[in-house]
Amino acid sequence: MNEESANYLDRTMEALNKPLVKSSVVALISLTMFVLTWWAVAIWANLVYLPAPPDVLDALIRSFMYKDPNMGVNMWHNMYASLQRFILGFLLAFIVAVPLGLVMGFSKIAGLLAKPVVEVFRPIPPIAWVPFFIAVFFYFWGPVMVIFVGVLFPLLSNIYFGVKSVEPILLDAARTQGASRLQMFTKVIFPYTIPFLMTGVRIGMGIGWMCIVAAEMIGGVGGGIGVYIYVQANLGVYANMFAGMIVIAILGLLTTGIMQYFENVTNRRMGIR
Amino acid sequence: MILEIKDLKKSFPKKKGEMVAIADFDLNVEEGEFVCILGPSGCGKTTILRIIAGLEPPTAGNILLNGKEISEPGSDRGMVFQEFALFPWRTVRRNVEFGLELKGVPAEERRARTDRFIELVGLSGFEDYHPYQLSGGMKQRVGIARALANEPQILLMDEPFGALDAQTRNLMQKELLRIWSETKKTVVFITHSVDEAVFLADRIVVMTARPSSIGETYEIKWERPRDRASPEFALLRKKILDQLESMVRIEE
Numbered sequence: 001m002n003e004e005s006a007n008y009l010d011r012t013m014e015a016l017n018k019p020l021v022k023s024s025v026v027a028l029i030s031l032t033m034f035v036l037t038w039w040a041v042a043i044w045a046n047l048v049y050l051p052a053p054p055d056v057l058d059a060l061i062r063s064f065m066y067k068d069p070n071m072g073v074n075m076w077h078n079m080y081a082s083l084q085r086f087i088l089g090f091l092l093a094f095i096v097a098v099p100l101g102l103v104m105g106f107s108k109i110a111g112l113l114a115k116p117v118v119e120v121f122r123p124i125p126p127i128a129w130v131p132f133f134i135a136v137f138f139y140f141w142g143p144v145m146v147i148f149v150g151v152l153f154p155l156l157s158n159i160y161f162g163v164k165s166v167e168p169i170l171l172d173a174a175r176t177q178g179a180s181r182l183q184m185f186t187k188v189i190f191p192y193t194i195p196f197l198m199t200g201v202r203i204g205m206g207i208g209w210m211c212i213v214a215a216e217m218i219g220g221v222g223g224g225i226g227v228y229i230y231v232q233a234n235l236g237v238y239a240n241m242f243a244g245m246i247v248i249a250i251l252g253l254l255t256t257g258i259m260q261y262f263e264n265v266t267n268r269r270m271g272i273r
Numbered sequence: 274m275i276l277e278i279k280d281l282k283k284s285f286p287k288k289k290g291e292m293v294a295i296a297d298f299d300l301n302v303e304e305g306e307f308v309c310i311l312g313p314s315g316c317g318k319t320t321i322l323r324i325i326a327g328l329e330p331p332t333a334g335n336i337l338l339n340g341k342e343i344s345e346p347g348s349d350r351g352m353v354f355q356e357f358a359l360f361p362w363r364t365v366r367r368n369v370e371f372g373l374e375l376k377g378v379p380a381e382e383r384r385a386r387t388d389r390f391i392e393l394v395g396l397s398g399f400e401d402y403h404p405y406q407l408s409g410g411m412k413q414r415v416g417i418a419r420a421l422a423n424e425p426q427i428l429l430m431d432e433p434f435g436a437l438d439a440q441t442r443n444l445m446q447k448e449l450l451r452i453w454s455e456t457k458k459t460v461v462f463i464t465h466s467v468d469e470a471v472f473l474a475d476r477i478v479v480m481t482a483r484p485s486s487i488g489e490t491y492e493i494k495w496e497r498p499r500d501r502a503s504p505e506f507a508l509l510r511k512k513i514l515d516q517l518e519s520m521v522r523i524e525e
Binding site: 175 | 323326327328346347348350351352354356358359360361362363364371372374375376403404405419420423429
């Protein structure tokens with residue numbers, strides 16, 4: 001029996017030493033420590049706007065199960081509203097950034113023409129667009145447009161940078177193989193850019209999430225997690241406010257996680273270790 | 274005569290006037306010949322090859338391939354690069370079939386033809402590997418197969434083994450001679466290694482220092498494989514080395 005339990009221990013240690021298991025265990029420990037610290041501070045400070053973890057968890061579960069009396073919808077609905085805006089804004093940015101970035105990088109004239117405009121617009125924080133977009137596009141498309149500008153620039157500059165960093169020797173190789181200008185683009189430049197594009201997508205997604213919450217909060221109506229957070233804070237239901245923040249965090253983690261996965265798969269398929 | 278280079282000149286503009294890199298360069302290459310262009314670094318060897326490949330325009334002079342003037346890159350000349358220049362996102366097979374794909378050769382025929390060249394360079398079984406999974410020598414085998422898959426009239430090799438370690442380099446030289454004897458291609462091979470040139474070439478063309486033109490030419494009619502340890506190998510190598518050294522001294 002002793003031997004058996006020793007074996008069991010060995011196997012457990014072995015399992016614990018696998019990189020994925022190891023990092024998950026560490027992540028679990030770190031999160032537990034964070035929640036406990038939060039809990040202790042909440043009890044010690046005893047502030048109305050810093051609820052303890054159990055209250056937030058309770059609020060989180062309730063927010064999905066019951067309609068919020070002040071908004072008339074539950075968290076699923078708010079999630080749907082935010083996700084819808086996010087996806088639309090993101091797709092719009094993708095549709096514009098990919099061809100624009102490729103052309104800017106490939107054609108010298110297009111690059112010279114577009115660059116000054118891009119450089120002027122890029123430093124403007126997406127949030128600064130909120131009042132304008134809400135005024136022009138109202139509460140649904142307004143935040144969508146904010147996400148659009150938020151995602152557009154990281155995506156655009158990554159694609160542009162990708163095209164610019166194509167190794168000249170690969171173009172030489174393609175030319176000696178008899179490639180036309182169009183073929184150099186489709187067979188060398190475009191595939192070369194894909195990993196850069198994927199990085200741009202991942203970075204853009206992170207920025208998109210930050211934009212949506214801010215845009216919805218400033219907009220203040222029309223549903224969405226940002227609206228939810230804003231409404232709950234105004235009402236002084238701070239446990240709900242934190243529940244909204246946690247939903248954002250989880251959705252953000254999920255989307256970037258999925259993108260990271262796609263990025264890794266693409267990189268492997270593209271022959272990048 | 275498969276390749277004729279007449280009065281080739283290449284100069285680069287400078288603030289005042291021009292820097293003449295290559296001047297009065299004449300070279301004729303016979304069908305099936307293995308020619309090594311040898312010269313000190315910075316003498317414009319690579320430039321010559323790039324001009325033949327059509328990647329760079331000459332300032333003056335003519336280059337004829339089978340009597341036809343060359344003005345742009347084309348698949349009638351296969352190029353092998355020192356840095357391999359493989360497409361990292363393509364597998365071995367997809368790298369080799371690149372040129373055939375550009376020409377719109379149907380998939381089945383592409384497969385048959387790439388199979389043949391992958392086998393020729395000794396990479397059967399590695400068809401689905403990506404370049405990052407291959408050693409330097411294997412990468413250059415892919416480079417050679419890719420250049421040959423287009424069935425070019427001439428193979429242009431720009432210090433193809435320059436990035437390899439000494440053992441791999443020697444092995445690849447032997448492999449290249451085997452591939453050469455099996456395909457009977459005309460080869461123009463750039464190197465700065467005298468040893469490599471004496472081991473490989475039917476004819477060694479030594480380039481002078483800038484402005485580069487052709488210095489001495491050596492015909493080597495010895496049987497292959499050549500014995501590096503043989504006295505005549507050592508003698509010829511020393512003779513060429515001395516010549517190169519004297520040029521460098523003049524330059525200084």
